[in-house]
Amino acid sequence: MKLSLFVPAILLAAGCIILPSCSKDKKSTSSQTAGTSTVPPKPTKLTDVPQGVRNDLDAFGRQLEADLLAKNTSGIRTSFLVLEIVERVMAGISVSGPNFNMFKQGLEKGMPDKVGAIVQEWSQQDAKYKGLVLEDGEVRLRFRLLSDAGIIFMDILVTKRPSGRLGIIDYYNRVTGGSMTEQMRQVMLPTLMELDRQVEQKSVSNASSMAQDDLNQLTAIGRHYKDKNFRGIIDAYQLLSPEMKRSHMAMSFRLDALEHLQDQEGYKAALQEAAQTSKSANFQFLLVDVYAIEKDYDKAIECLELFMTAMGKDAALLTVKGTLQLDKGAHDAARATIHEALALEPDSSSIHLRALEVLLATKDHPATATSVRFLQERGGVKINLTAPGFADFMKSPESAPWR
Numbered sequence: 196m197k198l199s200l201f202v203p204a205i206l207l208a209a210g211c212i213i214l215p216s217c218s219k220d221k222k223s224t225s226s227q228t229a230g231t232s233t234v235p236p237k238p239t240k241l242t243d244v245p246q247g248v249r250n251d252l253d254a255f256g257r258q259l260e261a262d263l264l265a266k267n268t269s270g271i272r273t274s275f276l277v278l279e280i281v282e283r284v285m286a287g288i289s290v291s292g293p294n295f296n297m298f299k300q301g302l303e304k305g306m307p308d309k310v311g312a313i314v315q316e317w318s319q320q321d322a323k324y325k326g327l328v329l330e331d332g333e334v335r336l337r338f339r340l341l342s343d344a345g346i347i348f349m350d351i352l353v354t355k356r357p358s359g360r361l362g363i364i365d366y367y368n369r370v371t372g373g374s375m376t377e378q379m380r381q382v383m384l385p386t387l388m389e390l391d392r393q394v395e396q397k398s399v400s401n402a403s404s405m406a407q408d409d410l411n412q413l414t415a416i417g418r419h420y421k422d423k424n425f426r427g428i429i430d431a432y433q434l435l436s437p438e439m440k441r442s443h444m445a446m447s448f449r450l451d452a453l454e455h456l457q458d459q460e461g462y463k464a465a466l467q468e469a470a471q472t473s474k475s476a477n478f479q480f481l482l483v484d485v486y487a488i489e490k491d492y493d494k495a496i497e498c499l500e501l502f503m504t505a506m507g508k509d510a511a512l513l514t515v516k517g518t519l520q521l522d523k524g525a526h527d528a529a530r531a532t533i534h535e536a537l538a539l540e541p542d543s544s545s546i547h548l549r550a551l552e553v554l555l556a557t558k559d560h561p562a563t564a565t566s567v568r569f570l571q572e573r574g575g576v577k578i579n580l581t582a583p584g585f586a587d588f589m590k591s592p593e594s595a596p597w598r
C-alpha cells in the first residue's frame with residue numbers, strides 16, 4: 196500500500212517551485228470605497244445555495260465524471276475556462292509598469308498547455324464524482340481519482356460565464372492542501388521579484404509580507420528540486436522562518452525530500468509535526484503509510500479514520516482500512532469493512548479489484564465469486580485464476596463456473 200504525497204504534475208514537470216502564500220487578503224480600493232452595493236453573505240450550508248445553482252453544478256460534475264471515465268480528453272479540456280483561470284491567477288499579484296501585462300500575456304499563451312497536462316493526468320485515473328461540498332463559503336465539486344500510485348481527493352471550483360457556460364477555474368488538492376491557481380501564482384513570484392521589486396503578494400493566510408530571506412530560501416528549494424538535490428532542500432527548509440516552515444508547500448517539499456532520501460524517521464517526525472501544526476486532514480492521510488510500514492496498524496487506522504471524517508465515508512478509503520485490518524490479523528473486521536466498501540460502490544471495477552485481496556485472504560468465497568464475475572463480465576478485466584492467491588477459491592463450490 197502506498198499513500199504518497201501528490202503534487203500537481205503541471206508544476207513538477209516544469210521543475211517549478213510552489214511558493215506558499217504569506218500575507219492576508221487585502222480588499223481592493225474599489226471595494227473599500229464603493230460602499231453602494233451590499234455583498235451577499237457567504238453560504239454556511241449547502242441548502243443556502245439556490246436549488247437551481249446546485250442542480251446546474253451537479254449536472255456539470257456528472258458530465259465531467261462521464262468524460263473522465265470515457266477518457267474523453269477533448270470533453271475534459273473544454274470543461275476548463277482558460278481565460279478565467281488566468282484572471283484568477285493574476286488577481287493575486289500586483290506589479291508596476293508593463294510587467295503585469297507581460298506576465299498575463301505569457302500566462303494566457305501557456306495556459307492551454309498547462310490545462311492539457313492536467314487533462315492527461317486526470318484522464319489516466321479512475322474518477323468518481325462524490326457530490327457537492329461547501330468549503331470556505333464556496334460550492335465545490337468533490338472528485339476522487341484512483342490509480343496505482345494512490346488516492347487523490349479534489350474539490351473543483353466552477354463558475355458561470357455571462358453566456359451561461361459553466362467551467363472549471365480552480366481546484367483544491369485535499370491531499371497536498373493547495374489550490375491550482377495559488378500554486379501557479381507562486382511559481383511566478385521569484386521571476387517577478389527579479390523584474391520588479393514592487394511585487395506584492397496579496398493572496399492568502401498569514402499576517403506578514405513574505406520576507407526576502409524566506410523568498411531566497413524558497414527559490415533555492417525550487418532550484419534544488421529541479422536538480423534533485425534533496426539534501427539541499429532540507430538545508431534550505433531549515434533556514435526558513437518558523438511561520439514559513441508551517442506553510443503547506445514548504446512542508447510538502449520537506450516531506451518529498453525526506454522520502455527521496457529514505458529518511459524514514461525524519462519523514463515520520465516531519466509528518467507528525469505537520470499533523471500537529473496544521474488543521475488540514477491531509478497530513479493524517481499521509482501518516483497512514485508511515486504507521487503501516489512500522490506495522491502500527493491501530494495508529495494507521497486511527498489516522499485514516501480522521502481523514503475519512505473530513506472527506507466523508509468513501510469506498511476506496513474503506514478498502515485501505517480493510518487491508519490494514521487484514522495486516523493486523525483482524526480478519527472478521529477486514530471482511531466486514533470490505534463488504535461495506537462494496538455496498539457503497541457495487542458498480543466500481545476499481546473497488547472490486549481492491550477488495551479481492553481481503554476477500555481471498557479471509558476465504559470469503561461467495562463475495563470473491565461476485566467480484567470476479569463483475570470484473571470479467573462488466574469490467575472487462577482479465578483475471579488469472581491460476582495465480583496462487585486464488586488456489587483456495589478454486590477449490591470451493593463457488594468457483595464451479597470457472598472450472
